[in-house]
Amino acid sequence: MKKLFLVLFCAISGILFSQNNNMLHTGEGIFTLVNYGSSWDVTFVMTSVSERWGEPGCPQRQYNPTNNYETSSFVLQGHQVVPPYVPTAYFDLSIDNLAGINPIFAVGKYRISAIEGGVERSFFYMDWRTSGYYVSPDVYFKYDMANHVFLDESGTQNINGTVQTIWDLVPGITHETSGLGLYTNQTYQNSHPVLSWNAYIGTCTGYYVHKILTCESGTITEQYFTTSTSWTDDNFTITNPRFADADAEYWVTAKLSDTEQSAGANHTFATGHSWIAWKVNNKNDDPVLSYKLNQNYPNPFNPTTAISYELKNSGFVSLKVYNVLGKVINDLVNEIQEVGQHEISFDATNLPSGTYIYKIQSGNFVQVRKMLLLK
Helix, strand or coil: CCCCCECCCEEEECCCCCHHHHHHCCCCEEEEEECCCCEEEEEEEEEECCCCECCCCCCCCCCCECCCCCEEEEEEEEECCCCCCCCEEEEEECCCCCCCCCCEECECEEEEEEEECCEEEEEEEEECCCECCCCCCCEEEEEECCCCEEECCCCCCECCCCEEEHHHHCCCCCCECCCCCECEEEEEECCEEEEEECCCCCCCCEEEEEEEEEECCEEEEEEEEECCCEEECCCEECCCCCCEEEEEEEEEEEECCCCCECCECCCEEEEEEEHHHHHHHHHCCCCCCCCEECCCECCCECCEEEEEEEECCCEEEEEEEEECCCCEEEEEEEEEECCEEEEEEEECCCCCCEEEEEEEEECCEEEEEEEEECC
């Protein structure tokens, strides 16, 4: 459910830094330039690489999944600094009551890049996946423009390509990670979905992989347990035509005890063929005509394609198109419709090539499929 929202560039002039101006730039992610010469032009970009939690306006200590703040940027340009002030970029965490003065990011893991002349010159990862405090603590880094490297707060250690964590950088406070879900990545090996995730930060005895399989006979819900941080669905393939058509939905939680699990994070999806669905369908002597979302045609497409679906009962229908990060691209249907066959055209003229997800919901019926735009 990941969404792409670009926080508007916040450009500050470095011609003259006054004390009052500098005091306004509070922030939880602070990047100071060193070895910058007589002028500077660098953009710091924070791009999320995990699920994100937290929204402005939410009660303190309350963290909810958010599709905002996929990317935040801070443009730093200027020359002639009045000592002791130096050019500095500031980012605000969304849970802070002062968030909004600077570009905002949310609780999550981010790739932090330094862009010069439109080219990424260096990067590192910063992990803010923790909660439990009212105001996020500040973390400080330096960026050496002459050598194009990120440095730690002391300016003595090159941290390019490393993973920095808030609990290591600020150990003197309580960091709570049990309320944040496990972010799941999905790839394919030998046509089987392969899930992988970061290890749970805290104590757990293993992981549950949750799976919802949707086929012509209905919905099958399954749960698998593993002590690894990866899992392959050997019962599902995206190529084998011998098995029944089905759609699979996955997400991962950590097992904290016999009765407790961690929160779930993002869900991933696969469309293909399922051995389990084939067995269930072939045991059903009287298959029930159910709701159905068909594969778009043509697929791949450019720039338009038709999406058809079948409704077993009349009712309210929602049909949305998402990008792979979970951002809603188009709200195709949002109304009450009658029982029967329906078809709608999707125009992707203004969208880039790539994989898109479309999801239908009517009552308790939910189905998801993928489509490919090739320009």
